[in-house]
Structures are given as C-alpha cells and as structure tokens.
Amino acid sequence: MSERIQQLLKHIDFTALEEVRLRRGRPLLLDFGTQQQFITPAGRLCQQEGAGYVVTEADIERSLVLACGGSVYACQEQLRHGYVTVNGGNRIGITGSAVLENGEIRSLKEISGMSYRFARQVRGAADQIIDSVLRGGELHSTLIVSPPGCGKTTLLRDLARQISTRGYKSVIIDERSELAAMAGGVCGYDVGVRTDVLDACPKAAGMMMAVRSMSPQAVVTDEIGSEEDVEAIRSALRCGVCVIASAHAKSAAALYRTGGRELCALFDVFITLSKRRGSGTVEEVCSLDSLCACDGGEKKIC
Incomplete structure (x- = not known):
C-alpha cells in the first residue's frame, strides 16, 4: 500500500484484519471478518463513511507499483487475471478498465480498486473435517x-x-x-x-x-x-x-x-x-x- 495508507494503518491490529479495500475516490475500508470499518485521516477507526480517509489516484498508483515490486510491466500476466500475489501468499485483487486483444483481456489500465487479502496459517483449521x-x-x-x-x-x-x-x-x-x-x-x-x-x-x-x-x-x-x-x-x-x-x-x-x-x-x-x-x-x-x-x-x- 502507499506510504500514506501505511501510515494510517500503523496502529491497527492486523491479527484480526482480513482485508483492506482501496477504491479510488472513496473511503478506505477495513474488513475484520465480523465487521467493516473506515479509518479517519488521523488513523482512527470509525463507522461513518463520511469521516473516512478518501483514497486518492496517487494512493492507487503508488500501491500498484509497490505491489508489483517496482515493475508493473513484470506483473502483466497476473494483472490480466485481475490480481497480484505478493510474499506470504497474500493476494491483491485489482480492478480497472480491461485492455482487450482479439476478444481476450491482455491487461488492465486506469486502475480503480485494490483488495488486499491477508493470508494466514491456521494450524488445526482442518481438525473438524x-x-x-x-x-x-x-x-x-x-x-x-x-x-x-x-x-x-x-x-x-x-x-x-x-x-x-x-x-x-x-x-x-x-x-x-x-x-x-x-x-x-x-x-x-x-x-x-x-x-x-x-x-x-x-x-x-x-x-x-x-x-x-x-x-x-x-x-x-x-x-x-x-x-x-x-x-x-x-x-x-x-x-x-x-x-x-x-x-x-x-x-x-x-x-x-x-x-x-x-x-x-x-x-x-x-x-x-x-x-x-x-x-x-x-x-x-x-x-x-x-x-x-x-x-x-x-x-x-x-
């Protein structure tokens, strides 16, 4: 995520956080599994979307570059499938405008949203089955x-x-x-x-x-x-x-x-x-x- 968003989230308890949603021009959204919350420009959780930090075009562009390890071009194969996987098995979903070639999606442009899903190892998750x-x-x-x-x-x-x-x-x-x-x-x-x-x-x-x-x-x-x-x-x-x-x-x-x-x-x-x-x-x-x-x-x- 962009440095600005990382700063906003630095005091958030990531152990319960399942997903962070960035949508250009809309409030940053945090999903804790049982509830969803916004975060203010001061870094405090809130329920009111009007009080939430609004994700900027610069946030999206910088977040994409960081997700791709500095080279968006190198991640084109993943991007055309709508995601980037980073270290730790964490998948970042990507939305935007599809670039078509012969009726097939070749890439995405004008990125509008990013969904950070946090993978975790849960030992014993399969005990019941x-x-x-x-x-x-x-x-x-x-x-x-x-x-x-x-x-x-x-x-x-x-x-x-x-x-x-x-x-x-x-x-x-x-x-x-x-x-x-x-x-x-x-x-x-x-x-x-x-x-x-x-x-x-x-x-x-x-x-x-x-x-x-x-x-x-x-x-x-x-x-x-x-x-x-x-x-x-x-x-x-x-x-x-x-x-x-x-x-x-x-x-x-x-x-x-x-x-x-x-x-x-x-x-x-x-x-x-x-x-x-x-x-x-x-x-x-x-x-x-x-x-x-x-x-x-x-x-x-x-």
Missing part, C-alpha cells in the same frame, strides 16, 4: 465449497499439512502462489514434510505434471471450475490419485444444482464453509451419495 477426508482409513477426494472469502484456502493449506503428517504424499498445484507461498524454492507455510509444490503453475497442466512425475497419492489445488480443470481431475482419478480442491458456490448443494453435477460427480466428500461464526465456519460435511439424494430435498449430513 480430517476424519471425513480419511473416512474408513482411506483418503477420499474432497471438494471444499464456499463463497469468496470464507476460508477455503486456509482450510486446504492445513488439510495438506494434516494428510502429510498421516503419511500421505501429495503435490500442491499453487497457481496463484497462495497455498504454500513459495519464495526462492522454499515454502512460506508449513504444508507438510511429504508435500511437494508446483508454484505459479496452471492447475490443469500442473495436475498432469504431478501425476506423471511425482507419484502423489493426492493432488491439492484451489479454485477449480473450468472444463479443463474437470478433465484434468478426471484424468488424475483414473490414475488412482485423489484430488483435494476448492470451488466457489454458496454451498455444495447449490453447486450441484447450478450446473456443477459433472464436477461434483468426481468427488467423494463435500465441505461447505461460511463466515457465520467467522471465516472457516464448517456448515456441512456430506458425501456424494447424500448430495445426490438431497437434490431438491432435505440435506443429509454424513
């Missing part, structure tokens, strides 16, 4: 489902660590460098001693690379959903490799009902998260059989 993933003494393909910002990545990270401690070999396909936060070939988070990482690698290609070269028992990846992802998961399963992944939807049942049946059919266990009691609240754990059985009816918990 690990027995379902390892039900009957076997590793089961698992899909973690929630709307954005509900703790899917944090849960995946700890799940990778926990299956490692139980003796399973896995490979993390970390397309956005958030799960393992690799830097210089070293993991920034503890993802387990039996876990390998393919960093900044497209998910579908990475899954195939991992299966062919690393003999994993599980592949772990974040935010799946494309047809290419589905085919890669299907190929991994045919090779006898479990897949542990996440997807965006209100719930597993909602994903199943709204065009996700083909994707859901590839998994055995479904975890639905929310922010009802803070990020990472486990709302439901169910099997594929119960998900199919409850289509249009009452949900069953396994």
Whole structure:
C-alpha cells in the first residue's frame, strides 16, 4: 500500500484484519471478518463513511507499483487475471478498465480498486473435517465449497499439512502462489514434510505434471471450475490419485444444482464453509451419495 495508507494503518491490529479495500475516490475500508470499518485521516477507526480517509489516484498508483515490486510491466500476466500475489501468499485483487486483444483481456489500465487479502496459517483449521477426508482409513477426494472469502484456502493449506503428517504424499498445484507461498524454492507455510509444490503453475497442466512425475497419492489445488480443470481431475482419478480442491458456490448443494453435477460427480466428500461464526465456519460435511439424494430435498449430513 502507499506510504500514506501505511501510515494510517500503523496502529491497527492486523491479527484480526482480513482485508483492506482501496477504491479510488472513496473511503478506505477495513474488513475484520465480523465487521467493516473506515479509518479517519488521523488513523482512527470509525463507522461513518463520511469521516473516512478518501483514497486518492496517487494512493492507487503508488500501491500498484509497490505491489508489483517496482515493475508493473513484470506483473502483466497476473494483472490480466485481475490480481497480484505478493510474499506470504497474500493476494491483491485489482480492478480497472480491461485492455482487450482479439476478444481476450491482455491487461488492465486506469486502475480503480485494490483488495488486499491477508493470508494466514491456521494450524488445526482442518481438525473438524480430517476424519471425513480419511473416512474408513482411506483418503477420499474432497471438494471444499464456499463463497469468496470464507476460508477455503486456509482450510486446504492445513488439510495438506494434516494428510502429510498421516503419511500421505501429495503435490500442491499453487497457481496463484497462495497455498504454500513459495519464495526462492522454499515454502512460506508449513504444508507438510511429504508435500511437494508446483508454484505459479496452471492447475490443469500442473495436475498432469504431478501425476506423471511425482507419484502423489493426492493432488491439492484451489479454485477449480473450468472444463479443463474437470478433465484434468478426471484424468488424475483414473490414475488412482485423489484430488483435494476448492470451488466457489454458496454451498455444495447449490453447486450441484447450478450446473456443477459433472464436477461434483468426481468427488467423494463435500465441505461447505461460511463466515457465520467467522471465516472457516464448517456448515456441512456430506458425501456424494447424500448430495445426490438431497437434490431438491432435505440435506443429509454424513
């Protein structure tokens, strides 16, 4: 963030802070998970948006340069996907005007907003669901489902660590460098001693690379959903490799009902998260059989 905004935030308790939103010409917004607050030009938290510090064009421009390590040009590949990942696995979402080439987004210009999401390792985040993933003494393909910002990545990270401690070999396909936060070939988070990482690698290609070269028992990846992802998961399963992944939807049942049946059919266990009691609240754990059985009816918990 710009030096001016860093100065405003220097007395804020970052342990509870989940996200900082910069929107050009609008008040700086802080999201603490259970509440959102503004911050005054004097650095005090407040509830009144009219009293909040208004983000300037200079704030946005300087923040973007800092996020890109001094070279916006070097980050064009990430920017065209609407984000930049910085050290520690923290992802900065970027909005602005799309630059198109042959109907595809090539970059962003006139940046209007930046969303700083703070990644954290939460040991024990997967305690509540690990027995379902390892039900009957076997590793089961698992899909973690929630709307954005509900703790899917944090849960995946700890799940990778926990299956490692139980003796399973896995490979993390970390397309956005958030799960393992690799830097210089070293993991920034503890993802387990039996876990390998393919960093900044497209998910579908990475899954195939991992299966062919690393003999994993599980592949772990974040935010799946494309047809290419589905085919890669299907190929991994045919090779006898479990897949542990996440997807965006209100719930597993909602994903199943709204065009996700083909994707859901590839998994055995479904975890639905929310922010009802803070990020990472486990709302439901169910099997594929119960998900199919409850289509249009009452949900069953396994």
